[in-house]
Amino acid sequence: MSRRELLVRLVWGCRAVLGLVMLVPGMAFLLSPLKKSGRGTSFDALARMSELKVGEPRAFAVLKDLRDGWVKYPREPIGSVWLIRQPDGVDPPVVALTAECPHLGCAVNLAADGKSFLCPCHNSIFSLAGKPENTVSPRPMDPLDVQITSGPDPEIRVKFERFRPQADRRIPLA
Amino acid sequence: MLKSLTDWIDDRTGYRSLLAWARDFPAPGGVGWRHALGPAFAIVFVLEAITGLLLMVAYSPSSSTAWGSVFHIEHALWMGWFIRGVHYFAGQAMVILIGLVLLQMVVTGAYRQPREFRWWLGLGLLFLTIALSRTGHLLPWDQEGYWSTKIETNIVAGIPVVGPYLQRLIVGGDDYGNATITRFHAAHVVVLPTLLGVCLAATIVLVRRRRTVTDEIARTEAFWPEQALKNLVVAVVVVVGSIIASLALGGAGLDAPADPSSGEFPARPDWYFIWLFHLLRTLPSDLRLVATLVVPGAIVSLLFLLPLLDRLLPKKLAHGLACAVVLAILGGVGYLTYGSLRADAADAHFREALAEADQTSDRATALAADLETGVPPEGSTYLLRQDPLWRGRGVLERKCLGCHVAEGKGKGEQTASDLAQFGSREWIGGLLENPSSKRYFGATAGAGGMAEWKRASKLKPEELSLVADFVATFAVVPDDVTPDDWLSTKEIADHPGLPLFQKECGTCHVVDGLSEGGTRDAPELFGWGSPRWISRMVRKPGAADRYGFLEPKHQMPAFPAEQLTRGDLDMVIRYLRGDYFKTAPAAKAH
Numbered sequence A: 001m002s003r004r005e006l007l008v009r010l011v012w013g014c015r016a017v018l019g020l021v022m023l024v025p026g027m028a029f030l031l032s033p034l035k036k037s038g039r040g041t042s043f044d045a046l047a048r049m050s051e052l053k054v055g056e057p058r059a060f061a062v063l064k065d066l067r068d069g070w071v072k073y074p075r076e077p078i079g080s081v082w083l084i085r086q087p088d089g090v091d092p093p094v095v096a097l098t099a100e101c102p103h104l105g106c107a108v109n110l111a112a113d114g115k116s117f118l119c120p121c122h123n124s125i126f127s128l129a130g131k132p133e134n135t136v137s138p139r140p141m142d143p144l145d146v147q148i149t150s151g152p153d154p155e156i157r158v159k160f161e162r163f164r165p166q167a168d169r170r171i172p173l174a
Numbered sequence B: 001m002l003k004s005l006t007d008w009i010d011d012r013t014g015y016r017s018l019l020a021w022a023r024d025f026p027a028p029g030g031v032g033w034r035h036a037l038g039p040a041f042a043i044v045f046v047l048e049a050i051t052g053l054l055l056m057v058a059y060s061p062s063s064s065t066a067w068g069s070v071f072h073i074e075h076a077l078w079m080g081w082f083i084r085g086v087h088y089f090a091g092q093a094m095v096i097l098i099g100l101v102l103l104q105m106v107v108t109g110a111y112r113q114p115r116e117f118r119w120w121l122g123l124g125l126l127f128l129t130i131a132l133s134r135t136g137h138l139l140p141w142d143q144e145g146y147w148s149t150k151i152e153t154n155i156v157a158g159i160p161v162v163g164p165y166l167q168r169l170i171v172g173g174d175d176y177g178n179a180t181i182t183r184f185h186a187a188h189v190v191v192l193p194t195l196l197g198v199c200l201a202a203t204i205v206l207v208r209r210r211r212t213v214t215d216e217i218a219r220t221e222a223f224w225p226e227q228a229l230k231n232l233v234v235a236v237v238v239v240v241g242s243i244i245a246s247l248a249l250g251g252a253g254l255d256a257p258a259d260p261s262s263g264e265f266p267a268r269p270d271w272y273f274i275w276l277f278h279l280l281r282t283l284p285s286d287l288r289l290v291a292t293l294v295v296p297g298a299i300v301s302l303l304f305l306l307p308l309l310d311r312l313l314p315k316k317l318a319h320g321l322a323c324a325v326v327l328a329i330l331g332g333v334g335y336l337t338y339g340s341l342r343a344d345a346a347d348a349h350f351r352e353a354l355a356e357a358d359q360t361s362d363r364a365t366a367l368a369a370d371l372e373t374g375v376p377p378e379g380s381t382y383l384l385r386q387d388p389l390w391r392g393r394g395v396l397e398r399k400c401l402g403c404h405v406a407e408g409k410g411k412g413e414q415t416a417s418d419l420a421q422f423g424s425r426e427w428i429g430g431l432l433e434n435p436s437s438k439r440y441f442g443a444t445a446g447a448g449g450m451a452e453w454k455r456a457s458k459l460k461p462e463e464l465s466l467v468a469d470f471v472a473t474f475a476v477v478p479d480d481v482t483p484d485d486w487l488s489t490k491e492i493a494d495h496p497g498l499p500l501f502q503k504e505c506g507t508c509h510v511v512d513g514l515s516e517g518g519t520r521d522a523p524e525l526f527g528w529g530s531p532r533w534i535s536r537m538v539r540k541p542g543a544a545d546r547y548g549f550l551e552p553k554h555q556m557p558a559f560p561a562e563q564l565t566r567g568d569l570d571m572v573i574r575y576l577r578g579d580y581f582k583t584a585p586a587a588k589a590h
């Protein structure tokens, strides 16, 4: 190898060092959002049984400490849940459906007649049990786990989760 | 395959001739390390642009969010501390590199005609680099950046007539805040780098222009590959040095969030301005102008006029004089900087303040990192302002320790009790054992009631301890509970200390529904040590249910809301009760 060739190789070596020093940490930095958030899910009290009437869905806000980047917002509404009380004797006594539409994530509303759910964005329609009644949404509204405390006026506690939009199965987001 | 692809691209774009133009030109003045400084400066500038762009992805320029976003970069994002560390240290290295380039130009006479413009562009690059470093220093909005900006812009304000206006323009108003950050940000990420890029491009054009290199052209060697390698080696050394510095010092460092109300932050300007700061603090105040205007003005003008000396003086003499001038400036700057560092090292007060600042920033880091606390939505300044440990202790020291003490330490003559652990089982237990200790009522004029009781009391140690247990339960009485509610809870009703309390304490101390008092004046004890009780004690110490029975001159002065805000009172109370975020002695992040 001639001296000139050696020098050229060394030039490329230096360029590679500088390139890698920028590229590797830079990529890692930009890929940080893929890091697991470690956000735990827990059951939160949303309502009391006495606030619900059989067959009349009501929406409740889920209040949680929210960590937005570096800021901590204490008890922020992070989502909304439809609670539907079932007739006596039916188990579970309360069904919880997240208001986030399985189609593209808009907030699902109750239709004007109160007999079905309607998503305003692309007109998905769901029955009060969450079954799709047209073909817009790929899956039913997402049910959430419910715990009901004992006592004269039990508390309804719901585990709030998010699911991947557009999927035809319920896939929890980590 | 690859060859035919590059052939095709070359055919359509002609990029090879461009590369050849960039490489195959004769290096003016020959190949050498001293010619590598300038190109290395340019390479490092490109790396700064890349790391800067990365940081911009995660940085949020406002006084409430800047610190938090930088904290997030440092502690939450992958390699964030590394990228910020390299950006910071390589930026400092750029100041040194361009300084060396200029020095080299002076020593070798390269500043002289026909290369005046290269010298002036070099000076422009120096000032732009310093301005970049300076504006960047403020962006994290931490104590260090905040206070050093304040010092430096106050030096600017000392310039006669225009100074105050200039300062307002730089700061964006009267106060340092959002407007300061937005304009420093714009300057740092767009304006200054663009100007620097233009100066660099102009320099490169001039370097390649034959006219300006006539006296060097005799000795030319090919730039490629020898000089290219030297340039890159210097750049690699700078970058590796920055990485080592980041690793050794844990990154660029982030102080506690900026707080304009924080008492004494030991602020110093950036290292390249320390000499000016030292000059200003050593000169008598009527000579201030020397430091703010005369000296910097003279240096800048001298440097700019340096190439023109040739027109006045013989060539050799002019060069010698230029070298002497620059050496004198460097000597003076070095001497003043050294003087400043020595003065600081000898200043015990300064070192103490530094140590305190370090503790504050550790606390801020711990609070921001914890999921329970985090940066509050009001902004990073409130991270510490809403921390009972930090804020509560500060308020206690300022407002209470003139008379009280905490763990034996006060700020004046002790005329009241020791507030450390006030409200705890330990405190009340100690009081019942020895009320006339200085920790309790020993130093408090007129409050001899407990001591009198102690002399007469025949309680056995176990019984005393039960009474203390009972009284300590007062501290956890919630705000909305009445004495009735509380007395009917099972644990309280069955408490073995209750009958003893009733018999021993109840003769003087009133507790609704439990004891009548009356034998002697004494404060009401229901909820003693709870936020509600302490709050009333602070607001209305002269009330009938507190110490209204003392002679006015012996009473604690009241602290109404004008003197002690609701928030500050809460902070003190939570601090006294130990109700704050406690750090596990965990290893530092990274």
Ligand code: FES
Pocket: A101, A102, A103, A104, A105, A106, A119, A120, A121, A122, A123, A124, A136, A137
């Ligand atoms: S998001 Fe609900 S229908 Fe599209």
